[in-house]
Amino acid sequence: MTAPSYLRYPHPNGDLLTFVAEDDVWAAPVAGGRAWRVSADSVPVSTPRLSPDGAHIAWTSTRDGAPEVHLAAVDGGPSRRLTHWGSGETGVRGWLPATGDGEPEILAITPRGQASTRRTVVRAVPMDAGASRVLPYGPVSSVAHGPDGAVLVVSAGQSRGRDGARWKRYRGGTAGKLWIDRDGSGTFERVHADLNGNLEWPMWVGGRIAFISDHENIGALYSSLPDGTDLRRHSPLDGGYARQAATDGERVAWMRRGELWLLESLDADGPRPLDGIRLAGRRADRRPRPVSALRRLGTVAPDHEGRGSAVETRGTLHWLTHREGPVRALDVRPGVRARLPRVFRPADADGEWVLWVTDAEGDDALALAPAAPAAEDEGAPPRLLAPGELGRVLDLAVAPDGSRAAVATHDGRLLLVDLPDVTDVTVGTDAADAAVHELDRSAHGDVDGLGFSPDSAWLVWSHPGSNPLRQLKLARVADREVVEATPLRFRDFSPVFTRDGKHLAFLSERTFDPIYDAHVFDLSFPAACRPHLLTLAAQTPSPFGPQRHGRPVPGAPADPAPGGDANGTDAEADRSGHGEGDEGKG
Known part of the structure; x- marks a missing residue:
């Protein structure tokens, strides 16, 4: 053939062969020789069969949605839908x-009128689209008529049409x-019950029966006498599965790996x-x-x-400007998955930097690159940190000053990674060593909710206990000292520092206000989760408490805190005891 094609469902009759290619x-x-299209619908089709006189072809088409029986002349012309x-x-x-003087009828299986879609029966469909009739064979998936009224069927099971x-x-x-x-009396007997395989595509070829079977672990063409004796194999076992066999009573055609x-x-x-067939006319080709991207959109991390x-999106990382700017590809390497991007701006840097998780070297590692690299660095791979x-990695957070990153892993560990000075980072170089410190570990689940304070001095996270309890913990980054911010009594999660660094806002399931059920005599707690605020010093x-001079109007400065400036931004945690938190008054 002039171009590779995947050919399926062959059926010979006389000098002609019909098959399916390119829908x-x-x-x-x-x-x-040159092949021509009988249909031009470009929809999934299957099982074309030439009529006994070779003038028509019937096939199964999904042109209108569900598979239906269609008919067309071999010489050309429009097709007709015969079933609904x-x-x-x-x-x-x-x-x-x-x-007699009648026309041949098309044999088709369908569960139409049956109690289950698994119960497919054979119907004879007239060529003039008249009413079809059910043949008395019971639930079957395929049928073949032989000499003297003999009928060969395959029982309807998982094999129906598959x-x-x-x-x-x-x-x-x-x-x-x-x-x-064997004689058309309506009495059926099992044949080849000793073959431990899946038998399909039954055929009468001369005075023998033929079928496809995989009892030798590979689908192949077999034949035997009608009584099951003299079993022969007619196709090899080393060339792939023989599939979709059909016959004209003398010859048998089938498909194997897209070849006829x-x-x-x-x-x-x-x-x-049958390698001398050439497909003519318009050809379907591969195209992107x-x-x-919206359907596979992952993490979105805006800048400051x-x-x-x-x-x-889909394992690739991009820098997307919000208005009137380009879209830059940060990591789009084939076979490499990028995820969990985090954006930060170091104090000594001119622009934003991005830190994310990558599997470029197999195991998870951190990747570091500028959001807007220099022209000579465009397209260079990012700098890898701490590979292996x-x-x-399940969660990632980066300090606002870009000095450290916190990593939560699948084995319950919380790691602190020292990041290099971005002024010394060169993209496109080999992986760099980064100091990795273990801050905490849990045997009850995964750490999540990582977040740094505005001054990058403290790290907060939600630490799991016995299910479903979780508590908040704090770590001072300088000496890696860990303290408990809330007791392990409730389910506290999603912590975040306020902008002044003096409070922790978090969600907690600690509200136990029973509500009577409207339908049964019972109490429930449907609104147990609420936002809470924890003072750190x-x-x-x-x-939410009273102020000495009253609560100011919006925009006016609040009362200064005793011993400090109300607008300070340095976070400091009181390690003398557990905080219970104040319920938010939105």
Whole structure:
């Protein structure tokens, strides 16, 4: 063929062969040559079957939504939809030869009118789109008519219309089983019950029955006498699964790994590939598929002036300016996942810097790069910090001055990482050593809610205890001393320092106001979680308490705290006892 194509569902009849390629039905000479489209809908189609006289092709099409039976002339012309069953299990299986002066009918399976979609029956569909009739074979997934009224069927189980290659080596009770009615009396007997495999695509070829089976662990074409004796294999086991076999009564065609194969007769030495078929006309080709970044949007970390944000989407990291500016790619390397971006501005730096987690070297590491690199550094990979020393990172926080980062790992550890001076960082260089210190560890779960104080001197987090309890802890960064901010009595989480560094705001499930249920005689606590505020120093007054000169109007300065300036920004924690917190009065 002139270009690689994935061909499926072949069916030979006389000098013609029909098959599926590029979501359309095609026809071509069996001897090879130029193929032409029979359908032009560009929708999923399957199981095309040539009529006994070779003048028409029936197939299963999803053009209008659910699979339905469609019919068209081989020589061209519009297709006609023959059924309106609305079932996803509908599928064409072949043709029922004409009797007398009538026309042949199309054989199709469908659960239409049945109690379950698993109960598919065979219906004979007239070519004029008239009313179909149910054939008396019971629940089956495929059918083949033989000489003297003989019928070969596959029972309806998991195999109804599905390829065995999609559920390989299944040996359960719903695997496909062959049943035969040898004289058309309506009495079926099991055949090949000793084959421990999934049997599908039944066919009559001459005086023998043929089918696909994977009882030798690979789907292959087999045939036997109708009584099950003289079993032969006609396709190799080392070339992939044989799939979607069909016959015209003498020859058998099937698909294997997107290629078509033909067995001239059951007495032939072996199959031959149908590699002389050329697809003509407009061809479908590979093209990039646009992916919506919004549907896979991860973390968004804005800068301190609201001019831009570090945005993570689908494992890539970008710097997005909010108004009238470019979008820069910070880390878009194939096979590398970037996540948890954090933006900070060091005191001695001219612009914003971004710290994030990357798996560029396999294990999680920290990556550091400027949000707006110099022109000569555009496209250079970021500087890696502490590769292989962190474990799997679950949460990340960076100090406002860029001196340190806090890392929460999957094994309950809380780590403090010393970051290098950004004035000495060169992007695109090898990984740098960074001092990693363990601050705390929990045996009850994962640490989360990491946050630094405005002066970068303190770190706060939510520490897990026995489920569902959590408490807040503080660590002084200079000497790594850890103190408990709240007792382990409630579920305290999502802590954050106020802008002046004198309070901790957090959420806590500690409100126990019972409410009577409206439907049953019972009490509940539906509003237990509320925001709370914790003063960090004993001399700091509660912002919700009374003030000496009364509460000021909005915009006026508040009363200064005893011994200090009310507008100070240095955080200081009182380590003399646990804080209980004041409930927020929004």
